[in-house]
Amino acid sequence: MPILEVQTQDYLHQTLGGQLHTTAWNGAARLPAFLTARYRFAHLDLMGRELLLVIDEAPEQESPATIRKHTEQVRAKWSGPVVYVRDQVTAYNRKRLIEQRVPFIIPGNQMYLPDLGLDLREYFRTPSPSKRKFWPATQAVLIYVLLNRKDNETTAAALAPKLGYSTMTLSRVFNELESVELAESASIGRQRVLHFPTNGQETWRRAQQWLINPVKSRHFVVGHPQGLRAGQQALADYTMLAESHRPVIAISHKQWQSFRNTELAIELQGLEEANYEVEVWKYEPRQYIRPRLVDPLSLYLTIEQSGDERVEQALEDLMEQIQW
Secondary structure, X not given: OOHHHHHHHHHHHHHHOOOOOEEEOOOHHHOOHHHHHHEEEEEEEEOOEEEEEEEEOOOOOOOHHHHHHHHHHHHOOOOOOEEEEOOOOOHHHHHHHHHOOOOEEEOOOEEEEHHHOEEEEOOOOOOOOOOOOXXXXXXXXXXXXXXXXXXXXXXXXXXXXXXXXXXXXXXXXXXXXXXXXXXXXXXXXXXXXXXXXXXXXXXXXXXXXXXXXXXXXXXXXXXXXXXXXXXXXXXXXXXXXXXXXXXXXXEEHHHHHHHHOOOOOOEOOOOOOOOEEXXXXXXXXXXXXXXXXXXXXXXXXXXXXXXXXXHHHHHHHHHHHOOO
16 A cells, blocks of 8 residues: 555544545546546545545645645545645645645644544644754755845746756755745746745845755865855955955865866865865855855855854955845
8 A cells, every 4th residue: 555545544543543444446537637647546434424535646746726626626526525635735835725625634744624624733744943954955046046036936947047956856945945934836837936925134034044054075275176266265355354365266066076087186185285275065156246256145154153253244244235
């Protein structure tokens, strides 16, 4: 039996008691092909009521409006309640499903069965804020949006050519931003539109607990890698801070692997002999504000814990320059 079906049975048993069993529904052949391609269907007897479970295991979630239309089409072939089942649903979409009175079950989290008089809310599955950190691609997208934002909405189609991420990666990014309630999404036509309900500065403030230091590793080399100015050198370019005596270059992991295969990549253990300090980033460094300089928000995250009063004052000056 598929795992989501087992989880649904276990959740209902733990919550409501009694022995529960699902069986295959033989009416699926009468449904349109696009529904049977996306969903699995199972019949369930719950406290004497016959339910039809519409089980959604697709990688990307449909909008609540689309889910309502799909369940209505199924209901035309079934006389009892039709219940949407998925392992995770964002807080925003749960609210919209309830507003549209679409019965649903999220195993281990919540069930909304208005026909049975049940609206049991336990918790929405989100890792502890103290432990969770953003996936690098999520942070890269967030920073791009904050620094290139003309309005409060964007789409995967708009982001893909700018950042080089696949549709699947951007879908995961959208899910993560929704799960911490920094953004909301909805399907408009065939596009998923990501909406930020707060202004840029407030979004940045709320995101602090999930942000990561972009630097994956540091290296001291003789040769000059092609990259963007970073570290205190870049901070000096943005502000009045005195420039560092050793240039700092930020590059991606892919760029570092390529550079290491050249004769210029002489890596040194001692800092004094090196001509360049190389920061290998977890996402590709980009120049959004000034040519040849890493973006100011990522820069802030790389050196915010310096402990140097001069640097901390320069970081404050840097953040004041940002036009949210």
